[in-house]
Amino acid sequence: xxxxxxxxxxxxxxxPNTSYKFTLKGLFYNxxxxxxxxxxxxxYLRHVFNRWAYYPVERTLSDYPTxxxxxxxLVMRGGDPYIRALMRTITASEANDPQPYTIIYGGQHxxxxxxxxxxxxxxxxxxxxxxxxxxAGRYQFLDITWKxxxxxxxxxxxxxxxxxxxxxxxxxxxxxVHDWLxxxxxxxxxxxxxxxxxxxxxxxxxxxxxxxxxxxxxETNSMSKxxxxxxxxxxxxxxxx
Numbered sequence: 001x002x003x004x005x006x007x008x009x010x011x012x013x014x015x016p017n018t019s020y021k022f023t024l025k026g027l028f029y030n031x032x033x034x035x036x037x038x039x040x041x042x043x044y045l046r047h048v049f050n051r052w053a054y055y056p057v058e059r060t061l062s063d064y065p066t067x068x069x070x071x072x073x074l075v076m077r078g079g080d081p082y083i084r085a086l087m088r089t090i091t092a093s094e095a096n097d098p099q100p101y102t103i104i105y106g107g108q109h110x111x112x113x114x115x116x117x118x119x120x121x122x123x124x125x126x127x128x129x130x131x132x133x134x135x136a137g138r139y140q141f142l143d144i145t146w147k148x149x150x151x152x153x154x155x156x157x158x159x160x161x162x163x164x165x166x167x168x169x170x171x172x173x174x175x176x177v178h179d180w181l182x183x184x185x186x187x188x189x190x191x192x193x194x195x196x197x198x199x200x201x202x203x204x205x206x207x208x209x210x211x212x213x214x215x216x217x218x219e220t221n222s223m224s225k226x227x228x229x230x231x232x233x234x235x236x237x238x239x240x241x
Contacts, residue, residue: 070233072100076174082195083181085235086203087139087174092230093213093223094140101170105135113168118143127218137173140211146176153179200231 071091074084095103102109106121120132134143141149150157150166153176157164166172184190187206194203204227208216215224223230 074174075170079178081238085238088234089231095138100138105133116143116146116168139177
C-alpha cells in the first residue's frame with residue numbers, strides 16, 4: 001500500500017521528533033548546569049572578597065589594657081568618631097575584656113565567628129536567673145537581635161535571596177552597631193548630634209533599654225558608674241587618632 005503524502009513527508013515537514021527534542025533537552029541541561037556553577041563561583045568569590053579585600057587588615061587588641069579608663073580600639077576603620085567613642089563606652093559595661101569580640105555571656109570565648117555563636121548559657125544571677133542568654137561579642141548581641149540588625153545594617157552578607165548569612169567577625173560587629181547607632185529612625189534620636197552637644201547622659205538613658213548595663217536598666221554593674229569617664233577618654237582618643 002502506498003503511503004499518503006502526510007505519512008511520506010511528515011518527518012521532513014514536521015522536523016522530528018526525537019533528535020531535535022534530545023538536542024533541546026541537552027542544551028537546557030547544559031545551560032542550567034552552567035548557571036548553577038556560575039552562581040556557586042560567584043558566592044565563593046564574594047566570600048573571599050569579604051574576608052580579604054574589604055577589610056584587609058585587622059588591629060591586634062592583645063596589648064591594650066582594659067580598665068575603667070577605656071576599652072580596646074575598634075577593629076573597624078573609619079566612621080563617626082563620636083559614635084566610635086560611644087561604641088567603646090558600651091563595651092566597658094557589656095564586654096569589658098581584652099578580647100571582646102569573641103566573648104560570650106558568662107566569660108568564655110569562642111573561636112569561630114563565621115556566624116553568631118548561638119550558645120545559650122544559663123543565667124545564674126540577677127532578675128533573669130533560671131533562663132539562658134545567647135549574648136555574644138563586643139556588644140553582647142543576642143542571636144535574634146543580631147539577625148534582625150544584621151538584615152538592616154550588615155555591609156557584606158553572603159548568600160542570596162532568602163538564604164543570607166551574616167558573618168559575626170569583629171569588623172562586622174563594629175559595622176552593624178555603628179550604622180545602627182547612626183540611624184536616627186531606629187532610636188527616635190539623632191545620637192551623633194546629641195553626643196556633639198555633650199548629652200551623653202541622654203544618649204545612655206535611651207540606649208539602656210537595649211544595653212541594660214548602661215546605668216538605667218535592670219542590670220547595672222561595677223562599670224556602669226564609670227561610663228562618663230570612659231567616654232571622655234574614648235572620645236579624646238578617637239578625635240586624635
